[in-house]
Amino acid sequence: MNDWAYTDKVKKHFTNPKNILTDEESFKADGKGMVGNVKCGDQMLMAIKVNKDSDTIEDCKWKTYGCASAIASTSVLSVMVKGMKLSDAYHITPKDITKELGSLPEHKIHCSVLGDKALRAAIDDYYEKSNQEEKIEKDKAKIICQCMSVTDHEIEHSVLEGAKTYLALQEHTKLGTVCGQCETEARKLLEEYKRKHFS
């Protein structure tokens, strides 16, 4: 069957995933990062080995609890980052991953987001262990809706999960359902994240 739900490259990485972390003990990672939640249906673990002289990723292995696109995203990411400078790998975006895969169905974009988050968590972990905390970019969440304490990160997550309108965003996050003061800012962010991930 050719008309698969995914691109050939997704299918390739799904069929034969590269760099699976089969033996955590013996891999001896320099940095490890786990993100996601099994209750939400996906979780990812990235483990990296670092070449300390060149500051590059020497090896990258992973595990995931997730669907086909989660498996393919993480697999392709692990291939992409090998030999890459840590500072470059740190700034890989979900869009870079989906581009490498050809494309992902719209409701699957969030799988690629988890991959890059897990990678950054692994690099952060390495920075922490090697006393280079100054390199960790603190990605602080900002509260947008004070009443329901919804952050910009949650809005971005919600957009990735499929919220395309303010109403959908409200239904998903409950933001702006009390005093409604955050509406303008939330609408602005909604448009921004839609552009960022889907245009």
Added chain:
Amino acid sequence: MTQKRIYMDHNATTPLHEEVKNTMIEALSLFGNPSSLHSFGRESRIAVEEAREKVASFIGAEADEIFFVGSGSEANNTVLSITPCNPETCACQSECGREIVTTKIEHPCILETSKCISKKEGTKVTFIDVDKFGKVKIDSLKEAINEKTGLVSIMMANNEIGTIQNIKELAKIAHDKGALFHTDAVQAVGKIPVDVKDLDVDFLTISAHKMYGPKGIGALYVKRGVAFCPFIHGGHQEKGRRAGTENTLGIIGLGKTVDMRKKEMVKEERNLLKLKSILKDEISKNIEDISFNGHPTDCLAGTLNVSFDGIEGEAILLYLDLEGIAVSTGSACASGSLDPSHVLLATSVQVEKAHGSVRISLGKNNTEEEVRYVAKKLAEVVKKTRSMSTVYKK
């Protein structure tokens, strides 16, 4: 060489029965409008009424109690549209209650429609609980129905887990409180014996394509004398109960479908039970850390729903697809929503297990050899997927 494909997703839809196909091919040139008075029209009218007789007799109804519709979803929407009908603006509605009682495990065309009606009309809708096997909790039902209840709608057999309800008992509870009773029997009719008089239901939904019939045709049983209001207005067809020129070809197909079901259903059920038992044994023998969902005995013969710990259903489905095997999943990832199957969650299956569920629904063409092959491939796929899981440690 083309890959051998195995279809085990019969609760989604079924292949067209060879004899139904032949009957439909013969009927393709029958183009007259059944409402026309001339000979072309009369030919079609006769064919439509023959099919109506067949469908009626298949479920123990009278022909004038059967209305053809475009799908099971349309039949269900029609029934739900009756309840909040306003007696002041619609002549057909009696003084019965306006509230709806249904369950948490209905098909989305009942769940979403009742939510929509509730929003638009302010109608109160109560979604009652089921137990861990998917059986309606009788106490919850009794508690939910009161004198304001107009309609109780409960599916006969569940599409995801196969659990079969005791509709006769449930309908009696509704009637004792003066409410009408509807059952969505789309997964039941053609698989288990259904007699509307014995069950004493007021409405019953049928779909052709779940029992080797064509798509785009269904039927709604409406008991004689029960208040009814059309969902699609503007035509005298189906005694003014469903406007739109009849889907003659589909109706003829449905008529032939129930003919074939009459002949094959009982034997097929026995065979499916045997196949499912082999499948279940093989899966249990070869795969650890699994759980079966649904009722162990009051269950559709061909339906098996199983959860695999530590992995996600969509990945299993697609790995099997690469092997040419077609099954279904209740995982969220496959549907595009965040939440996994509402049916599994309603039966108190843990969220993690619901994400890792696979539904295998067998049909008349499946063989023992296929079942054994699928169980073997499933074991391989589960092993592979678990080897890359963050959760499964063994």
